[in-house]
Amino acid sequence: MAASPAPGREDAIMAVEQGHVARPGSQSSSSNSTDQDGSFAQSRTRTSAASGRAPAWWKVRLFRGMLKDVRRRAPFYWSDWTDAWDYRVVPATVYMYFANILPALAFSLDMFTKTDMSYGVNEVLLASVLGSIVFAVLAAQPLVIVGVTGPITVFNYTVYDIITPTGTNFFAFMCWVCLWSLVMHCALAFTNACNGLRYVTRFSCDIFGFYVAFIYIQKGIQVLTHQGYDEAFYLSIMVSLLVLGFAYGCGIVGESTMFQHYIRVFVKDYGTPLTIVFFTGFVRIGRMDGVQLQTLPTSKAFFPTADRGWLIHFWDISISDVFLAIPFAILLTILFYFDHNVSSLIAQGSEFPLRKPAGFHWDLFLLGLTTGVSGLLGIPAPNGLIPQAPFHTASLCVTKIVPASEDNDSKDHPTAVIDHVVEQRVSNLAQGLLTLGTMTGPLLIALHLIPRGVLAGLFLVMGVQALEANGITLKILFLLRDRALTLASDPLRRVSKRALYAFVSLQLLGFSATFAITQTIAAVGFPVFIFALVPLRTWAMPRWFTSEELGLMDGPTASEFTMVSVGGNFGEGDGEGDGSGVMASAENTAVSSDEELAERGQRVGAVAARDFGDRGRLGEGERVQHHGVVGEEMEMRRLSGAARRRSTASRQGAVRWT
Template identity: 50%
Template sequence: MKDVLRPVRAIGRGIRSDIRRRLPYYLTDWTDAWNYRTVPATVYMFFCNILPAIAFAQDMFDRTEGAFGVNEVLMGSALGGVVFGLLAGQPLCIVGVTGPTTIFLYTIFHIIVPKHVNYFAFVAWVNIWSFIMHSLLALTNAVRYMRYVTQFSCDIFGCFINIIYIEKGIQILIKQFNSGDINSDRPHVDYSVYASAMFQIVTAMCVLVFGLASVVFSKTRIGYPWIRKFVADYSLPLIVTFFSGFTFFPGRIRKLQDIERLPIQSAFQPSESSRQFGREHGWFIHFWNIRVGYVFLAIPFAILQTLLYYFDHNISSIMAQQPKYVFKKPTTFHWDFFLLGCTTLVAGFLGIPAPNGLIPQAPLHVDCLALPQKDEKGRHYVLEQRFSNFMQGFATIGLMTGPLLKVLHCVPEGVLAGLFFMMGLPGLLNNELIRRLCILLRDPEIDRRLKRDTPADTEANNVKDEKTQSAHGSLTGASIIEKRDPSFKDGLKNVNNDDPSVNECYELSTYSKCEEEVIASPRVFDGTTLNEPPEEGVKTNKDLNPIVYDDSAMAEPSEFQAMPAIDVLQPISPDPLFTISRITLFKYLLLSAIGVAGEVGISQTIAAIGFPGVLFVLLIGGHFLSKLFPNDIDILDAPAADAFVMGGLEVGL
């Protein structure tokens, strides 16, 4: 009898375990918010969430014939922020309207509306069924299977999202050429539309260039640290504000009469055009005004939506708990997924886009809340609180007031296109697949120098010992150099104990970061500067390890002064990907490219509703990589969740 009742007793165990672990910290989630870092985190996340949201609002307004407007998207973002800020077990995960959700909704629109079906009632039933599936997955502890999700599918999904962002920006700019009489056969064509379209392109490129420049500047050592921090925290809203006002400058710019801007509606009211698609009674959707057959037709759509949110939201939560930070409070996955189902249900009743975890806003939120204090491993502590998430959601409601809607209407569509580029291009360039592609296309001279400067047996042993940790950048370049040159650490720390850049380089950064920091410093590892020769009789690292500091591998003195540390560090690579063959890496990237092409390709057709199914196939296919690459799987792939997150996926007794 005990074995028979065991599955019954397991129902809801994950939710109960999550609540039991997290509830004692609820009060401190509010009291810990009394810290200055809460203020910039709240402001930064408000703009990071709201600016992409209004860009999605523009895209959905165009693709659904006005069924969804800016107020619907704002309401969806506010719902996620307020509910998860108040009730979520992991309030650091930012929840709002995502790109995949918009694709899902306008694809349903193009399938259902031509059949003269009540669109909003049908979407409401999709969300009702999705809520039931969310609840069943949470109650049966199915979220724990996220432990089997690997980086393979995460990298493909991230690449897909960034490509879609870039594509949406391009589509907005192309639309500017179709808004007038440019292609008319009439003898007198109004070329002001063409001029306005070109101006929108210039505006979008300016937003992109200045946005990327602010990111680069915040990572340099130019100016005071507080200036760089200010640029990192507030550059995005300042850029949007400036280039929105730029379109009102007097002169020829002001004479452009056809600049398309963000469409708005009345304060706290849904879109006027939505009445013809089943919203005749205001915000609340009469979901019963639909034929019974379509109620059950909504089930397969709900399955796809549940699969999408199962992966997208939980991955966002995992990324909000990066191993480079120290977290003291337990996380909750089963309860949060059930709560996500509840917000999906409410979104269906209100006829708004259902919110779920946002990438990259979730990890950016944690970056803003990082504290100066570190643990013994050099990892920063995080201000774990729920005030910033709640307040950014609550402030979003304020944007639905009349005066602020007028302000949003001033944003030109070129700025929205630039926002899509800012979201997509940096994320694409920082994607793990792009990094591996660069390694595949590396200069063969690097391989020859590695073989010359590093004994093969020592290299293999050093890398194999820690290949799992360093597969995604967790092993520092300094630690590997120290393995090969024990005097490295002492030589580095003897440079100047008061120089935080050098110590931070050793303790925290990866190889590329370490190399970057040392180049920025005028000192080298033997305790001297470029302009000061070592004291007589003192052994330098070059004397202790002549193999690494080979004069034949170094540049001439004039070149060496310009780039002091390149030739010291370049022969030593901490990345285990250098230890596998190019053919193996090519095969892995080819499989990843097929996955990305499948996601992007299906999203361009009426079958875009099935892209969560492609994602699910990739999740399953990732487990067969060990059979294709049995010797290198630990380097090529790794679990998406680390040990701390694994603890949150456990089901308590």
């Protein structure tokens, strides 16, 4: 007798649609699931037939993705504001304000020197404000932090180096680049081009994250090398290393078992901002006060750095230059399509138990609008930030301490697990408004006091933290570790060393090619190298590795719940596993068409809005089980403040919330 197929991703989606919520200890839920096996099997059969009748690629249903993104997310809009009544929003706002503004200021220093003072502090601050407010209020993915990134910095000063020698007005030319890019972003959003994100796996995301981390470290070192060779140079090096050590140490203490729980939470939430403030004043102590350290250059409040107005005269340019901007706009669009969407994927990664649907098509449309407005204002175009975007989600995670006596695999000591994420819009909006306030005169004076060595230290901190959590780094550490001392449950132990060395070598080769081209005048073309990683993984690597090896070494970046907006994850149900060390069932091979998944995703959003809304929240022991989601069971809990207090009181302090 043939075994019945394991519940797949369509079963999970249909279960949510029909209201079949599995609750532990519920007999009715169990029998209900059993009764539905026949209907699920019929659904898979219908799905296979539907997949066979998928429309031809040239038959594009315009605006379909955008409309469904809005319909899925709209029921949650009010709760996006009311759910912000949570303590986690406060440290997340403070942390993201510093984590966004300080690297942006350092990038402004980089562009200030390399574009002959065309871009400065106010331009970068205004770009961050524009991205934060628009995406916090209107986006379908408000957790994504938007601002000025390292890649767009490289793009801007490379275009400056190419265009300025020809005598072309740089701001007018960049305005046309952004306007053309606006048209291209809209075309991609209208034609549902974000469906291609289903082919973006952790292979590509890890390479890009590795590249961004090295850009941060490189910029930190560059800031130090520009300090000269006198005592200011050595003091700047010392301060930057102290900032690195203290800020990184705060992260270690926050994740450790040292001190009381509330002390660890405070150190983790506010350690980095307080480190910046402390060392800004530290260099004024004693004999160090006599050293002339370079600080951040600023300008008048709310005025551009250059002698111009905020509106760019984009008509003061020749027709030939208008069309010359098109190739640059194509490169900018490729960069933003990949950079922003990868930021969104990582910020909504499978490690975060999110309960509100995503919307990639709508957000790409918004990104096009902010790009066009940036060109008209003469400011750098903002887009999704790495690593700030995932850091933002991580800072909003509510964790609980599971005692050793409870559902704990280790059995010998308590562990901290993520219970849920505070999904809301206030923290992103608040840090944007704080950034706007930073453009006022008094705060610009305060920014002018920050030594460049402190900014260099912050660059190093963010680069090291991003490298530490990167998949490439983790695989390299696994290869260097004594195999006899690795956990037997580690999925990478099931992969041959030859395959693992080859996989990591390909990732390092992709990173090296991208990083190398950014060091040349051809840096404007580096988005092509980044985008080429996707077809390499999708079509070439399956010829070099077995599906089992790829399933263990790679996997989807986000869960299927998040990827409903773009038609699901690539490889799920195709024998390539889920990247978690568990191969997909061979019997679960039916894959819905993109359109059918999008339709079902819309219904899932509506049902989730009803079930997970403000009216009724599940208790501590109740959960919705989604099977087949990135190889693990995703628990979506909703605890109101009252329910949380009752649960905590009943456990008499056994579970502590952060």
